[in-house]
Amino acid sequence: MLALRSVRSAFLQCHKNKECPEGVVHEDSFKEIYSKFFPHGNANLYAHYVFKAFDVNCNGAISFRDLLITLSTLLRGSVYERLRWTFKLYDINGDGCISRGELSEIVIAIHELMGRRAHQVEDDRKAREQIDRVFRKLDLNQDGVITIEEFMESCLKDEVITSSLQMFDCVL
Structure with a gap:
Protein backbone atom coordinates (compact mmCIF):
# COMPACT_ATOMS: atom_id res chain seq x y z
CA MET A 1 0.00 0.00 0.00
CA LEU A 2 2.89 2.32 0.89
CA ALA A 3 4.49 1.83 -2.50
CA LEU A 4 1.25 2.03 -4.45
CA ARG A 5 -0.01 5.38 -3.18
CA SER A 6 3.41 7.00 -3.35
CA VAL A 7 4.09 5.84 -6.91
CA ARG A 8 0.70 6.93 -8.16
CA SER A 9 1.10 10.34 -6.52
CA ALA A 10 4.69 10.71 -7.72
CA PHE A 11 3.69 9.95 -11.30
CA LEU A 12 0.78 12.38 -11.20
CA GLN A 13 2.88 15.12 -9.61
CA CYS A 14 5.64 14.61 -12.16
CA HIS A 15 3.21 15.08 -15.06
CA LYS A 16 1.38 17.98 -13.42
CA ASN A 17 4.65 19.88 -12.86
CA LYS A 18 5.93 19.07 -16.36
CA GLU A 19 9.03 17.42 -14.84
CA CYS A 20 8.63 14.49 -17.21
CA PRO A 21 8.09 15.98 -20.67
CA GLU A 22 8.74 12.69 -22.50
CA GLY A 23 5.94 10.99 -20.58
CA VAL A 24 8.12 8.74 -18.44
CA VAL A 25 9.53 9.00 -14.94
CA HIS A 26 13.24 8.30 -14.55
CA GLU A 27 14.68 7.02 -11.29
CA ASP A 28 16.27 10.30 -10.13
CA SER A 29 12.99 12.19 -10.57
CA PHE A 30 11.11 9.33 -8.97
CA LYS A 31 13.38 9.36 -5.90
CA GLU A 32 13.08 13.12 -5.57
CA ILE A 33 9.31 13.05 -5.71
CA TYR A 34 9.07 9.93 -3.53
CA SER A 35 11.17 11.59 -0.81
CA LYS A 36 8.55 14.36 -0.50
CA PHE A 37 6.07 11.77 0.79
CA PHE A 38 8.52 10.65 3.51
CA PRO A 39 10.22 13.84 4.72
CA HIS A 40 11.34 12.38 8.06
CA GLY A 41 13.30 9.51 6.58
CA ASN A 42 15.64 8.61 3.77
CA ALA A 43 13.48 7.39 0.88
CA ASN A 44 16.26 6.83 -1.69
CA LEU A 45 16.92 3.14 -1.14
CA TYR A 46 13.30 2.04 -0.86
CA ALA A 47 12.33 4.27 -3.80
CA HIS A 48 15.03 2.52 -5.84
CA TYR A 49 13.50 -0.91 -5.15
CA VAL A 50 9.95 0.27 -5.81
CA PHE A 51 11.10 1.96 -9.01
CA LYS A 52 12.67 -1.30 -10.22
CA ALA A 53 9.47 -3.21 -9.45
CA PHE A 54 7.35 -0.68 -11.40
CA ASP A 55 9.77 -0.57 -14.35
CA VAL A 56 7.99 -3.35 -16.26
CA ASN A 57 10.31 -3.20 -19.29
CA CYS A 58 13.50 -2.84 -17.21
CA ASN A 59 14.52 0.15 -19.32
CA GLY A 60 15.23 2.62 -16.52
CA ALA A 61 11.95 4.49 -16.84
CA ILE A 62 8.37 4.09 -15.67
CA SER A 63 6.00 4.83 -18.51
CA PHE A 64 2.32 5.47 -18.14
CA ARG A 65 1.81 1.95 -19.54
CA ASP A 66 4.12 0.50 -16.83
CA LEU A 67 2.13 2.37 -14.21
CA LEU A 68 -1.18 1.03 -15.55
CA ILE A 69 0.08 -2.55 -15.74
CA THR A 70 1.32 -2.48 -12.16
CA LEU A 71 -1.70 -0.66 -10.77
CA SER A 72 -3.94 -3.15 -12.57
CA THR A 73 -2.01 -6.02 -10.99
CA LEU A 74 -2.07 -4.54 -7.50
CA LEU A 75 -5.63 -3.25 -7.54
CA ARG A 76 -7.49 -5.81 -9.61
CA GLY A 77 -5.15 -8.77 -9.85
Missing part, protein backbone atom coordinates in the same frame (compact mmCIF):
# COMPACT_ATOMS: atom_id res chain seq x y z
CA SER A 78 -5.60 -12.00 -8.00
CA VAL A 79 -3.91 -12.58 -4.65
CA TYR A 80 -1.37 -14.71 -6.55
CA GLU A 81 -0.55 -11.86 -8.95
CA ARG A 82 -0.16 -9.43 -6.06
CA LEU A 83 2.13 -11.82 -4.24
CA ARG A 84 4.21 -12.36 -7.41
CA TRP A 85 4.66 -8.59 -7.70
CA THR A 86 5.66 -8.36 -4.03
CA PHE A 87 8.14 -11.21 -4.51
CA LYS A 88 9.62 -9.28 -7.45
CA LEU A 89 10.08 -6.26 -5.18
CA TYR A 90 11.97 -8.35 -2.61
CA ASP A 91 13.98 -10.37 -5.17
CA ILE A 92 16.42 -7.52 -5.67
CA ASN A 93 18.83 -9.29 -8.04
CA GLY A 94 16.07 -11.01 -10.00
CA ASP A 95 17.48 -14.52 -9.62
CA GLY A 96 14.13 -16.07 -8.65
CA CYS A 97 14.74 -16.34 -4.92
CA ILE A 98 15.05 -14.05 -1.93
CA SER A 99 18.22 -14.35 0.13
CA ARG A 100 18.62 -13.23 3.73
CA GLY A 101 20.73 -10.36 2.38
CA GLU A 102 17.97 -9.20 0.03
CA LEU A 103 15.39 -9.36 2.80
CA SER A 104 17.79 -7.40 5.03
CA GLU A 105 18.23 -4.71 2.38
CA ILE A 106 14.47 -4.24 2.02
CA VAL A 107 13.87 -4.15 5.78
CA ILE A 108 16.69 -1.63 6.25
CA ALA A 109 15.31 0.47 3.38
CA ILE A 110 11.87 0.50 5.03
CA HIS A 111 13.36 1.46 8.39
CA GLU A 112 15.29 4.32 6.74
CA LEU A 113 12.15 5.40 4.91
CA MET A 114 10.31 5.65 8.21
CA GLY A 115 13.09 7.73 9.80
CA ARG A 116 15.14 5.15 11.66
CA ARG A 117 18.73 6.28 12.05
CA ALA A 118 21.39 3.86 10.90
CA HIS A 119 23.69 2.21 13.41
CA GLN A 120 21.51 2.68 16.47
CA VAL A 121 22.35 -0.40 18.54
CA GLU A 122 18.81 -1.13 19.74
CA ASP A 123 17.22 -0.41 16.34
CA ASP A 124 19.80 -2.60 14.59
CA ARG A 125 19.12 -5.45 17.02
CA LYS A 126 15.36 -5.18 16.49
CA ALA A 127 15.82 -5.11 12.70
CA ARG A 128 18.01 -8.25 12.81
CA GLU A 129 15.42 -10.02 14.97
CA GLN A 130 12.65 -9.02 12.58
CA ILE A 131 14.65 -10.25 9.59
CA ASP A 132 15.45 -13.57 11.31
CA ARG A 133 11.79 -14.09 12.30
CA VAL A 134 10.46 -13.33 8.80
CA PHE A 135 13.15 -15.38 7.07
CA ARG A 136 12.48 -18.43 9.28
CA LYS A 137 8.78 -18.13 8.53
CA LEU A 138 9.20 -17.86 4.74
CA ASP A 139 12.11 -20.26 4.16
CA LEU A 140 9.99 -23.37 4.58
CA ASN A 141 12.69 -25.92 3.77
CA GLN A 142 15.38 -23.96 5.65
CA ASP A 143 17.83 -24.02 2.72
CA GLY A 144 18.85 -20.38 3.07
CA VAL A 145 16.73 -18.92 0.25
CA ILE A 146 13.05 -18.19 -0.23
CA THR A 147 11.63 -19.40 -3.53
CA ILE A 148 8.48 -18.00 -5.11
CA GLU A 149 6.68 -21.21 -4.11
CA GLU A 150 7.73 -20.90 -0.45
CA PHE A 151 6.85 -17.20 -0.46
CA MET A 152 3.39 -17.85 -1.90
CA GLU A 153 2.65 -20.77 0.42
CA SER A 154 3.77 -18.89 3.55
CA CYS A 155 1.93 -15.70 2.65
CA LEU A 156 -1.29 -17.50 1.75
CA LYS A 157 -1.29 -19.22 5.15
CA ASP A 158 -0.83 -15.91 7.01
CA GLU A 159 -4.14 -14.19 7.83
CA VAL A 160 -2.52 -10.77 8.35
CA ILE A 161 -0.89 -10.88 4.92
CA THR A 162 -3.96 -12.13 3.08
CA SER A 163 -6.20 -9.55 4.74
CA SER A 164 -3.75 -6.75 3.91
CA LEU A 165 -3.72 -7.88 0.27
CA GLN A 166 -7.50 -7.73 0.25
CA MET A 167 -7.36 -4.09 1.35
CA PHE A 168 -6.28 -3.27 -2.21
CA ASP A 169 -9.76 -4.33 -3.33
CA CYS A 170 -11.29 -1.17 -1.88
CA VAL A 171 -8.59 1.37 -2.82
CA LEU A 172 -10.44 2.71 -5.87
